[in-house]
Amino acid sequence: MKKLLEITLGILTAIGGFVDIGDLVANAETGARFRMSLAWVVVVGVIGIVLYAEMAGRIATISKRPVFDVIRERLGPRLGLVNLVASFFINFLTVTAEIAGVALVLELASNVNYLLWIPLVALMVWMVIWRVRFSAMEKIYGFLGLALAVAVVAVWKSGQTHALLVQATHLHPPATESWPRYFYFAIALLGAAMTPYEVFFFSSGAVEEGWTPSDLMVNRMNVYIGFPLGGILSLAIMGGAAWLLAPRGISVDHLSQVALPVSHVLGKIGLVVFLFGMFMAIFGAALETALSAGYAVGQYFGWQWGKFVRPVEASRFHLVVLLTIILAAALALTTVDPIKVTEYSIVLAAAALPLTYFPILVVANDPDYMGDKTNSKFSNALAFIYLLLLIAVSVATIPLMIVTKAGA
């Protein structure tokens, strides 16, 4: 039973990391435009995040080093700083997108403009970080975010599951879309699936929770259960858009459209559950990303960080978190299109992936850190292939962004 509770860290990270505003938007958008022809990317993304999050969690458990400690130690202060600036900026866009996303969900439930909700959402995010226990936080938002599973029910009840699976074997864009756009959206999906804050948060969380080598099993369970679960939710969102929105020629540019399939199939109750799930998942992601801002900066400079000490003992960490939330809310209040912010954040995240994942792979192989818990040959082979893939993605992202005019 205790073990069951412990895997919630993984589930929160998976729901909040996999199914956050970025995934809701990217998967629905992709489903509506490319039907299921890009579903394979979600699978590739799940395997990638499982592989690297397991390593990050194992490193944090064995050597007590969260990811940004490792980045600073192995890449040195200069490249580490480049990494910090890039990661912080992308993460900042993500915080903005999540805060706006929570506000958009509240708008859908209340018909009150999302801009009016933003200050309240920002305050709630900060208060939860300030006051709620880390373990309580992850359990509440992890389990309640599972309400999103109603999207899986909707796809199943639509009777289209088989047709969608058949579509998923078509590994090319539909006639209405071009190859560059196909690849651009593939990159967006990969960025949404493997967003670096997931490992920042997951590894820092392992330290916050005080994991010891006996928790390695918990680490594996978290990763092997949590992320694939997030992947299934993502595919359900994509599937709903692929069968209901795509045939009607609807392309997704508002969060409201993401809920149409669930509402259409399951009616009012389904819609309520889905909106609730979206709220919890995006709110959880807002907590994770805001904390990750503090984790990354604190770990680069060596400041006291984390919720495992009293706030006064980690003053600079809490200041960074507070300022990040305030500035993100301010950016969201400029009426910048939250969906656009989301799209840019995941695509830029994709471009920055090797910066985060390369040092993790190196340290997971270093007996100085890991003792005899270094990577197996199998995970190394797979991780190396992923590293090459991530580098290729990172090189291709900006040119594709220009060519496709950001997927327009």
Added chain:
Amino acid sequence: MSNPKGMGRPTGPELLIPRRRVPARVHGYDIVVRPLLALILAPLLAACVGPARWPSAYEGKAGATADQMVSAVETGRLASEIAAAKKGLAPYLSVTIADAEQAATSIQGAFDSIQPPDRHSDALRDQLDALLAQAVSGLSDMRIAARRGEFAAVERVGRSLRSVSEKLDGFAQQHA
């Protein structure tokens, strides 16, 4: 990508399976060579399509605009169907319809700001403008009704938008 009539995108909710069946067998060429070619050629091609200086470019933009407007109108119609089936919540439907209206307005505005390069393009513009205006005003009516909680009216407007949606889709296919 010439698109003969009848290969258009299905519009009715009853057509959940795509009409154009994609061949199940995918050739190695499709997987390897085409993406590579696309990656290499795309920047070159993209460089050729600037602002609508040529009539063909204008026509392409008109087609794309119609296509985008189909998305907005169909979103509104889907919301109205959900309302008719009593499957949605009032605030949610209101926001969804208002979002669709907002999208429609900005699509219309973007198209109106493009300079038509010749007489033929003027005709094209008039034709599409009429459809865009119908779409926007229909979605506005729908939003007003939704905000007032008059979902019977929402449903009525939704039905009336069907022909607009079909015409927009036809226009998009014709001028792709």
Added chain:
Amino acid sequence: MGEPLVNETGGRIIDAGTHLLDRQISDKDGELVGKVDDLELTFPEGGAPGASPPFVSAILAGPGALGPRLGGGVGRVVSGTHAILHPSTRPGPARIAFGVVTKVAANVELAVSRDELDVVRVENWVREHIISKIPGAQHAPQ
């Protein structure tokens, strides 16, 4: 994989850049202090190069040590920030004598509390002027 290398008298051998530089420093209570941003090397009896080799006499931590290592414009900004925030006119980097180090491992562990060290000056300022003013700042660790 073998054991860590020692010399003939049993002294442990490490590479400064790989095993010491950029590591996390923690104090006697396990609280995090800063990073090993640089090391101070001293020649015994002020000896010249070539005679007796220098030894590591102190850890240098904080922006005053990090700035020069970053170099360039960014480095000047970091060093400049340090100079502005520091009360003395030409401050050196915060120095932690190796005499208070107890262990060089994953973390570099100290025998003193971080409050006795110059490197947490900014942390203390932020605590005093901002964080401790927010209600709930003293509540228990979570």
Added chain:
Amino acid sequence: MRLSDLLRADVLDPNGENVGQIHDVRLVKDGLDQGLFGPAYRVQGLVVGVGAWGSRLGYDRGGMKGPYPLKKLFQWFHGDAKFVEWSHVTGIGDNVVHVDMAKEELPAVPMLRQ
């Protein structure tokens, strides 16, 4: 002197030939007594090689488990690194260190793990 004064400095042999850049500084714990810490870490020698990129990843000190291609890449990259005992250092200038052994005579870097 700071450690960072040595890192990345160029190493010149008596003929003025560039041996490479200082990748790392090897320390041994047998120096002057430092209070609680016991004997200080004193400088034993310099790890010198071409191109410092990746020299901190650990692939040049043995024991790394992989991945195989990365291991090979960095071993190839840093395989010809040289070790300079401190007794061979004759002078330290601005970003340059002079040694009294010719480039060809310098030994390879001893591994930190057997």
